[in-house]
Amino acid sequence: AQRVTQPEKLLSVFKGAPVELKCNYSYSGSPELFWYVQYSRQRLQLLLRHISRESIKGFTADLNKGETSFHLKKPFAQEEDSAMYYCALRNNFGNEKLTFGTGTRLTIIP
Amino acid sequence: DTAVSQTPKYLVTQMGNDKSIKCEQNLGHDTMYWYKQDSKKFLKIMFSYNNKELIINETVPNRFSPKSPDKAHLNLHINSLELGDSAVYFCASSHVAGELFFGEGSRLTVL
Numbered sequence: 001a002q003r004v005t006q007p008e009k010l011l012s013v014f015k016g017a018p019v020e021l022k023c024n025y026s027y028s029g030s031p032e033l034f035w036y037v038q039y040s041r042q043r044l045q046l047l048l049r050h051i052s053r054e055s056i057k058g059f060t061a062d063l064n065k066g067e068t069s070f071h072l073k074k075p076f077a078q079e080e081d082s083a084m085y086y087c088a089l090r091n092n093f094g095n096e097k098l099t100f101g102t103g104t105r106l107t108i109i110p
Numbered sequence: 111d112t113a114v115s116q117t118p119k120y121l122v123t124q125m126g127n128d129k130s131i132k133c134e135q136n137l138g139h140d141t142m143y144w145y146k147q148d149s150k151k152f153l154k155i156m157f158s159y160n161n162k163e164l165i166i167n168e169t170v171p172n173r174f175s176p177k178s179p180d181k182a183h184l185n186l187h188i189n190s191l192e193l194g195d196s197a198v199y200f201c202a203s204s205h206v207a208g209e210l211f212f213g214e215g216s217r218l219t220v221l
Contacts, residue, residue: 036210043114044153044200044212086153090207097166098143098210100153 002027004089004101012107013077021072021104023061023087031089033063033070036100038084047072047085057081082108113137116201116213123191124221130187131216133201141165142184143210144176145200153200159184160206188218196220 003026013019025031035047048056050063050070061072070087087101114135123129135142143166144156158166162178173189184203188195201213 032207043214044202046209049209084151097155097158099155100145103151103153105151 002031002089002091002097002099004087004099006085006087006101006104008104009102010105010107012109014109015079016076019072019074019077019081019106021085021087021106023070023072023101025068025070025087025089027068027089027091029091031091033061034088034090034098035059035061035070035072036086036088038086039080040083044086077108079108079110082106113211114201114203114213116199116216118216119214120217120219122219122221125191125193127191128187128189129191129218130185131199131201131218132183132185133213134183135201135203135211136182137203137211139203139205139208139211140181141204141206142178142181143202143204144184144186145202145212147198147200147215149197156199157184157186191218191220193220 005024033050037047038044059074063070084105086103088098090098116133141160143158147153156170157176159178175187178184196219198215198217200215202210204210
C-alpha cells in the first residue's frame with residue numbers, strides 16, 4: 001500500500017525565515033513524488049514534481065530514497081507563500097493513482 | 111476558457127436525497143478523477159476513469175456512482191445521502207502520467 005505522511009498540520013514561519021514542510025512516504029516500488037498547493041480561494045495546483053528537479057517560486061524538494069522523504073524547502077519565506085500544501089505520491093504501475101498526504105497549512109507571519 | 115469545471119459549486123440537501131455533481135474538462139485529457147476532501151482537509155481519491163473506463167475505485171460505498179459519457183465528462187451521482195457525505199468534492203483530469211488539473215470543488219452539505 002502507498003502512504004504519504006505530513007506530520008505537521010499547521011506551520012507558522014516569519015517572513016524571510018527558511019521554510020521546510022516535511023513529507024515522508026511508504027511505497028515498495030519506485031514512486032513519483034509531487035507537491036501540490038492550494039492558495040486561498042484558488043484551485044489545487046501542481047507546485048513541483050521530483051523528476052523535474054526544478055525550483056518553482058523559490059521552492060525545492062529532493063527525493064531521499066534512503067529516508068523515504070520528499071521535504072519541501074524555501075530559504076526565505078514570503079507572505080504569498082501562505083497556503084495549504086499537499087505532498088503526493090504516484091505509483092509506477094500506470095493506474096494513475098495519486099495518493100495525497102493530509103496537508104500542511106503554512107502561514108507566513110509578516 | 112476554464113480547464114476543469116464542476117457544477118454546482120455549492121449544494122445543500124437533506125439526508126436521504128439523491129444528488130449529482132457534474133465535471134467537464136476541455137484539456138483533451140484521457141483520465142479523470144473524483145477526490146473527496148473532508149472537514150480536516152484530507153484529500154482522498156474516490157474514482158478514476160481512463161477513456162471512459164473505470165480504473166480506480168477506492169472502496170467507495172455503492173451509493174456513489176460515477177458516470178463518464180465521454181472522455182471530457184465525469185459525473186458523480188450520490189444516492190441516499192448521509193451526513194458523512196458532507197465534504198468538498200474535487201474533479202481532476204490529466205494525461206497519462208501527467209500533472210493533475212483540478213476543478214474548483216463542489217461543497218456538499220447534507221442536513
